[in-house]
Amino acid sequence: MTDYRAHFDATIAFVNGGSLEATGFRLDLPSKDVEEADVARLLVEHLGLALVGGVEFHSLAIVEEPHRGSRGVVSEHSESSARSRIVDLSHTVRAGLVTYPGLPEPVITPHLTREASRARYAPGTEFAMDVITMIGNTGTYLDSPFHRYAEGGDLASLRLETLVGLPAEVFHLTDALQRGIPSSVFFDRDLAGAAVLLHTGWDRHFGTPAYASGAPYLTEDGARHLVDAGVALVGIDSLNIDDTEAGGERPAHTLLLAAGIHVVEHLTALGEVPARGARFTAVPPKVEGFGTFPVRAFAELS
Template sequence: MPLQYRAEFDAVVTFSNGGGLQTQGFRVDVPHADVTEAEISALFVSACRLLMVGSVELSNVRIFADPHLGTPAGPSDIRRRLRWVELSHVIEAGMITYPGLPTPVITPHLTREDSRGIYAEGTEFAMDVITMIGNTGTYLDSPFHRYADGADLAGIPLDRVADLPAVVVRTVGSGVRGVGVDALEDLDVAGRAVLLHTGGDVHWGTPAYAENAPFLTGAAAQSLVDRGAALVGIDAINIDDTSPDAAGARPAHSLLLGAGIPVVEHLTGLEELPPTGARFTAVPPRVVAFGTFTVRAYATMPVEEAHDHRRSAGWLPTEKA
């Protein structure tokens, strides 16, 4: 019999229309031994048929092997109960990410037509070459990007870039370019991906993208370092102020990368994420002596939490209790 797993945990649930519940020692089937708390929460909500869930806080989580009959929301249900959100720009030949940097060039190495003379009848392949700077599209900066002795792309631990609990900081529409310390107040950022939703991505692909762009202030970057953020991302052209007034200073890069905190720039789609509850991933390839490379950034969240966020943002009708 294949090995199966269960999660046992205590939970505190709050509902978006008021009220809450608590449970101790609850158990659900889980798909694998390294299941995340977000996945467990989604399974728990589905198993109990809960509606209008505002938040789920788990504690005393224990994963153990135990073949059994299963709960209503078993392992096969986990992917259906998660929403996946793309947070990266699409890369295409000739696109401009940052003014002055080279654009991607895509050329064929082996065309489908030429491959027909190499492989068996009816079998064909295409193999292409892409030439691009690491700073293309949505990309991640490693400490090596700023410091010669910093960790390169091959040296970044996976737990710094994969399946991180996300905190979304919204300044979109505020009219303030610099995301300051005040925007971070009352946020638990320790061990989390701090994602700055500034709205800068609305100008992606236009000259306006580089003009008066939002950024993270040096004081705010120091606050994130002091409070143990795992990663910081922004939906703008740079984590730092790149205007002439900055005179080339890069305090956010210097402080964050100096503390071993990866930076992801040129995100998009952050309006789709709730303030908390999503899991963020932006993994680059393992390239030695290389500081920056394109990533496919994305987030996952329980379907119920995604619906509550979209409803509160006015994208879905409000349910009646």
Template structure:
């Protein structure tokens, strides 16, 4: 389904005095034939403006571009019923998630050939063995990953990990630091907030650990805590800045996990999700004494999701 956004300049004149001007503004539109009057109404709705006397549109063009979730434009239906969207990387023998950590090793504990000695003729089974660290593939961090006395994988309630209403924050290309200004337009209370940076395209390559990997700032994490986010995920190598300039500080981990907000790192496929109108699950095994573990993260997308965010 092709989606469209308008790119335009606008001058807003308020009935009670004053005005507002935008240059090169981008806004979701329902189709490429949108009129200036329709575009003006969408802009007023998108920004939540009151007492508007006049809107003048100029330098307008319409481009094919996925919707970002503008108010007043519903996301297009997905084609009947609900659909599942895979958001996890596949775990394979020898894969690299983080360059300084050991890769998983997948071997046989009981091979099919050996199992034939245990069972009736024609009956065989395979029991595999995996040796890996917890931070492998797409995984969840629970509070005990950062704080010794905090809830671990067995202690975090399922309602913080499964079937969460969710939204996607589209991070502009070339942006490293996701701060509160990028997050402020979103209604995140009680939702899983998934930061779509596009960095997952580098997963499994040397570029994935490059110093320009996107991350969530401490200020952005604090805003998410105050705004009541239920879970935060990112498709980058870490939710914190990992460069030497960060000096080993982990403000995003610290703020979110101190507030009991799980973190899902190394997501993938977020570009296949609508801005809102889906539910997110990233549930790990219920292992006591561990704070991190791989998950099968996925989304359930409604046929016609609502639109509530206001990013541009």
């Protein structure tokens, strides 16, 4: 199924005076078969406006384009594709993988080869046992408070209910004109208890030199808003949730982890997850005295 959006310029007039001008506005549509009046109604619902006297469109085009999460729109695509589907949101960990430039790559070595195991087991029975040496910041991983704070909770302390089946609020930001994701992006949604997933599209560079610079990130005021909103987890498909090119400060990590909000970095395939309605899971192993570890992150579309 295909998603559709309306692109338009418009004037919104109010019955008690005043007006709003919308220029280059984009709005999710339930289908391509909508009238101008339907678009006007959806615009008013999306903006949460009251006492609207009328909407006048100066230009209006309906285009094929993935939804971004406009309020009041449940697309045919979302309803039909959300039946018992799981989307893998994790990068594959392999020997030599470069996740974050400057950090060590995973090394996989055999502890017991299949050939050597044949001498230990019955004929026809063989096993392989391998050792992987890697930093916790490998592939798609989760940061616990211990990653940032010596007295913060480690991986073993995390409650499963804060990691499994969280309502996913996905913000599709691939057409954003700035690197920093501000608090205003989140104003139109109730995010309490949710996994907020930031789809920037930067995962297209994962494993290449381009991934290391110019990456999108969550601003300090954006992180503060999410803390105040009471979210459970924040994930991003980018190099880091903070701006690593602005010096050594890490305000997003600092604020989120201090509030006990999990951080998942280096997600992928978020474009396959609708803005609302999915469930998100990302569970690391239960390791004491450890702050960060790879997860198998996924979304359930049902």
